[in-house]
Amino acid sequence: MTTERRQNESALVCAAQRSDKEALQRLLTRNWPWLKGLVYSILGDADQVDDVLQDICVRVITKIDSLREPERFRPWLAVLARRMALRHRQRNARRPGLLSEEIAELQPDEKAQQLFEKIEQKEQCRRILQAVRLLPEKYRQVFMLAYAGDLTYANIAEVLDIPVTTVQIRLVRARRMVYDRVSGKKEVRCVRNEYDTGNA
Amino acid sequence: MNMTQEMLEILIGKYLDGEITPSEQHILQTELDCNPKAKELLEQLQDLHERSCQAVASEIIERGKDTGEIFEQAWQRQAANPLHRVLKMNGWLRFAAGLAAGLIIGLMLHFVLPLISTTQSLDVPANIVAKNANNRMDAEQQTYPQPLINPAGNSLRNVDWYSFTDNQGNQWLVEGLRENTVRPAVYYGDL
Numbered sequence: 521m522t523t524e525r526r527q528n529e530s531a532l533v534c535a536a537q538r539s540d541k542e543a544l545q546r547l548l549t550r551n552w553p554w555l556k557g558l559v560y561s562i563l564g565d566a567d568q569v570d571d572v573l574q575d576i577c578v579r580v581i582t583k584i585d586s587l588r589e590p591e592r593f594r595p596w597l598a599v600l601a602r603r604m605a606l607r608h609r610q611r612n613a614r615r616p617g618l619l620s621e622e623i624a625e626l627q628p629d630e631k632a633q634q635l636f637e638k639i640e641q642k643e644q645c646r647r648i649l650q651a652v653r654l655l656p657e658k659y660r661q662v663f664m665l666a667y668a669g670d671l672t673y674a675n676i677a678e679v680l681d682i683p684v685t686t687v688q689i690r691l692v693r694a695r696r697m698v699y700d701r702v703s704g705k706k707e708v709r710c711v712r713n714e715y716d717t718g719n720a
Numbered sequence: 721m722n723m724t725q726e727m728l729e730i731l732i733g734k735y736l737d738g739e740i741t742p743s744e745q746h747i748l749q750t751e752l753d754c755n756p757k758a759k760e761l762l763e764q765l766q767d768l769h770e771r772s773c774q775a776v777a778s779e780i781i782e783r784g785k786d787t788g789e790i791f792e793q794a795w796q797r798q799a800a801n802p803l804h805r806v807l808k809m810n811g812w813l814r815f816a817a818g819l820a821a822g823l824i825i826g827l828m829l830h831f832v833l834p835l836i837s838t839t840q841s842l843d844v845p846a847n848i849v850a851k852n853a854n855n856r857m858d859a860e861q862q863t864y865p866q867p868l869i870n871p872a873g874n875s876l877r878n879v880d881w882y883s884f885t886d887n888q889g890n891q892w893l894v895e896g897l898r899e900n901t902v903r904p905a906v907y908y909g910d911l
Binding site for chain 2: 541544548549552557560569570573574578581641644646663666668672673688689691692696698699
C-alpha cells in the first residue's frame with residue numbers, strides 16, 4: 521500500500537516537473553494536512569499559517585524541477601516548508617511560546633485541578649494548544665504531524681528524516697509534557713510515581 | 721512482568737495511534753490486567769489523545785483558506801513574476817542563453833581592451849633626445865637629480881647611451897637614464 525502510494529506520488533512529481541498544474545495541485549493537496557501542522561508547529565499562530573503556505577506553494581511551483589529524486593518529495597517538501605516557516609517567524613520576530621502571558625496562564629495553582637473538571641471543551645482545547653506551543657520544537661513537530669497530518673510513525677520519520685523509534689519516543693514524551701502542563705503537572709506524575717513504586 | 725514507565729507509555733501511544741502489533745497488544749493487555757495504575761494511565765492518555773485530536777482539528781484543520789484557493793493564488797503569483805519564467809526555462813535554453821551572453825562579453829572585451837591600451841601608450845612622454853631636433857645640448861641649464869646611491873660603492877643603473885656631435889664638431893657620449901632624464905656622462909675634447 522505504501523509502495524503504491526509512493527509510486528503514485530513519484531508519478532505526480534514527474535508530471536509536476538513537466539509543469540502539469542493539476543498534478544502539482546494534487547500533490548500539494550495530498551500533503552496539505554501535515555504541511556499545515558508542520559508550519560503551525562513552527563509559527564505557533566494559526567492566523568499566519570495560510571500566508572506561509574502560499575509562499576511554500578510558490579516555492580514548490582518554481583523549484584519542483586530541481587528535485588532529482590521524486591520518491592523523496594515529502595522530505596524535500598518538509599525541509600522547504602520548515603525553512604520558509606522559520607524565515608517567516610524571524611521576519612515577524614515573534615517566537616511561539618515565549619509570551620509571558622501564555623506561560624503565566626499555564627502555571628498550575630492550587631485550584632487548577634478543581635477547575636479542570638469544570639472548564640468547557642473549548643477552554644480545554646485552548647489549554648492543550650498552549651501546552652503544545654510550549655513544547656520544545658522537535659517534540660512539537662512530531663506531535664503536530666501525528667495529530668494534524670494523521671501520518672503513521674513511518675511517514676513522520678520519512679518527513680522529518682529521523683528513525684521510527686525516535687518518532688515513537690518523541691511522541692510519548694510530547695504527550696507526557698502536554699498532559700503534565702494541561703493537568704497542572706500532577707496527575708500523570710502522580711500515577712507514574714505510584715506505578716513505578718508499585719513495579720519496583 | 722516488570723515494565724518501565726516509558727515502555728508502558730510507548731505501548732499505550734502505539735495503541736492510541738493504531739500502530740500496535742498483536743504481540744505488543746498482548747503484552748499491554750497483560751500489564752493492564754495485572755496493574756490498575758497502568759489502566760488509569762491508559763485512560764488519562766486516551767482522554768488527552770481525544771482532546772488533542774479535537775483541539776488540533778478546530779485550530780488548524782478546520783481553519784484557514786481552502787487548499788485550492790491558496791494554490792491558485794500561488795500559481796497566479798508565480799505566473800506574474802517574469803523572473804520565475806526565466807528560471808523555468810529548460811536546460812538547453814539556459815545553456816544557449818549563457819553561451820550567447822559569453823560571446824557578447826568576449827567580443828566586447830576583444831574590441832574594447834586594445835583601445836584602452838592604445839590610449840594609455842599615447843600618454844608616455846617622448847624621449848628627451850628625440851625632442852632635441854636642432855641638435856643643441858642644453859644640459860648646462862638643467863638641474864640634474866642627485867644620485868641616490870653612494871658614489872663610492874658599486875651600483876647598477878639602467879641607462880641608454882647616445883652618441884652626439886654638436887655644432888663645433890665635438891662628440892658627446894650621452895647617458896640617458898631610463899627615468900627619462902638626460903645627463904652628460906663623459907666628455908673627451910679629442911673624442
